[in-house]
Amino acid sequence: VPGASDTSELxxxxxxxxxxxxxxxxxxxxxxxxxxxxxxxxxxxxEGASAVRRVTQAARRLGLQALTLYAxxxxxxxxxxxxxxxxxxxxxxxxxxxxQELLGNAIRLNAIGDLARLPPxxxxxxxxxxxxxxxxxxxxxxxxxxxxxxxxxxxxAQVAAASGGSIDEAAMEAGLWTRGLPDLDLLxxxxxxxxISNFLLWQAAYAELYFTDTHWPAFDERELLLAVADFQARxxxxxLTAEQVAARGGRE
Ligand code: FPP
Numbered sequence: 001v002p003g004a005s006d007t008s009e010l011x012x013x014x015x016x017x018x019x020x021x022x023x024x025x026x027x028x029x030x031x032x033x034x035x036x037x038x039x040x041x042x043x044x045x046x047e048g049a050s051a052v053r054r055v056t057q058a059a060r061r062l063g064l065q066a067l068t069l070y071a072x073x074x075x076x077x078x079x080x081x082x083x084x085x086x087x088x089x090x091x092x093x094x095x096x097x098x099x100q101e102l103l104g105n106a107i108r109l110n111a112i113g114d115l116a117r118l119p120p121x122x123x124x125x126x127x128x129x130x131x132x133x134x135x136x137x138x139x140x141x142x143x144x145x146x147x148x149x150x151x152x153x154x155x156x157a158q159v160a161a162a163s164g165g166s167i168d169e170a171a172m173e174a175g176l177w178t179r180g181l182p183d184l185d186l187l188x189x190x191x192x193x194x195x196i197s198n199f200l201l202w203q204a205a206y207a208e209l210y211f212t213d214t215h216w217p218a219f220d221e222r223e224l225l226l227a228v229a230d231f232q233a234r235x236x237x238x239x240l241t242a243e244q245v246a247a248r249g250g251r252e
Contacts, residue, residue, distance in 0.1 A: 010225045014062065017232045020185030023059065023224075024068040024207075026199055027051070029191025029215030036215075042086045047217035049090045053098065056141055058221035060105050062228070066140045066181050070199050074114065074148035088122050091145070095125040099132060108136030112177035113147030140181060149201030152177050156202070178203055186231045190216045208234055 027048060034044030052069060059067040072087060095109075102109055109129045118126070126145075159175030160167045173179065184203040189195070192213045196204060210227045212219075237245050 007222045007225065010222065010229065011062070014225050014228050014232065019063060020208075020228060020231050021064065021182040022066040022068065022184050023064055023186045023188065023228070024070070024184055024200055024203075025055070025219075026070045026187070026189040026197060027216040027219075028189060028193055030217055032191060033215035033217040041083060044215075044217055045083075045087055045090055049094050051217050051219050052094065053101075054220055055224055056098075056107070057101075057105070058224050059141075060107060060139050061221075062224070064139055066142065068112075068142040068144060068178075068181070068184075068200070070144045070147065070197075072113070072145045072147070073198060074146055074151055075198070077117070077146070088119055091122055091143075092125050095122075095129050099129050102129070102133045102136065102141070106136045106138035107133060108140045109133045110140050110142040110181075111145055112142055112152070113145045114151060115145060117146045142178070142181065144199070147177075147199070149196070149198045153202060172202070176202060186210060186227065188212070188227050190214055190219055206236070206238055208236065 030044035030048040031041045032044075033047065034041050037043075052071075055069075056067060071091065076087070077084065101107075109126075111126055111130065115123060115126065122145075126143075153172075155177070156172045156175030157167065160171035163171060163174075165171055178184075178200070184200055184207040187196075187200065187204050187207045188210045189197075190212055192211070194211050200207075208231050210230055212223060212227065214223055235242065235245060240248075
């Protein structure tokens with residue numbers, strides 16, 4: 001965004017236009033961030049956890065209704081055991097340290113994924129914070145943990161089939177782990193890769209995609225605002241023509 005030299009100016013600009021309701025982020029590049037500094041990968045994850053705090057606060061200040069973060073994929077279970085262990089530890093630490101901050105800011109913590117696979121101490125902490133913050137009305141922070149998009153779709157299809165009715169879009173939606181969240185408007189991926197990597201496959205159907213080369217540990221409020229400003233400059237057509245969209249009254 002040319003001319004937006006300073007974050008508060010950018011914030012004012014972004015606030016003046018319709019915001020995405022639901023933003024999701026594929027937090028990539030912790031390892032590369034660490035490697036570039038001659039640090040172990042775990043140092044990148046630690047800094048990545050700080051970025052989670054920072055970006056959650058920024059999203060809340062901005063006024064997003066929902067922020068969904070890809071913290072651990074189904075496929076991440078295959079990483080070296082010590083790295084998986086370190087990520088689980090960071091997660092528990094995050095949950096313990098942030099509970100008060102979440103409560104104080106009326107942020108509801110939510111989680112999606114095959115949560116039964118999480119180590120018991122992670123699952124228990126997660127449940128405790130979910131329960132404690134359930135009344136949070138300002139924003140929903142969803143952590144995708146042991147998450148896979150195909151796995152979610154299989155789950156949704158199973159729920160739909162078990163309900164005995166016809167398997168249509170509404171029945172599938174009802175079986176998704178994201179049930180109840182606003183439609184996904186903007187999907188961000190950090191660190192240069194241009195893939196969806198099995199994240200929110202159903203939900204991304206009409207989302208705008210935004211890619212940045214910034215590694216996740218370096219992602220901050222300004223980066224979030226740049227992504228939202230980019231979103232605001234696009235015309236979402238949902239399969240209609242530009243003329244039809246204009247006749248319905250613009251971008252929303
Ligand atoms: C991708 O970096 C990131 C992850 C696999 C995990 C994301 C985890 C965090 C941000 C920290 C803990 C989370 C919370 C919610 C406290 P990568 O390791 O794939 O990076 P690389 O592609 O550069 O190796």
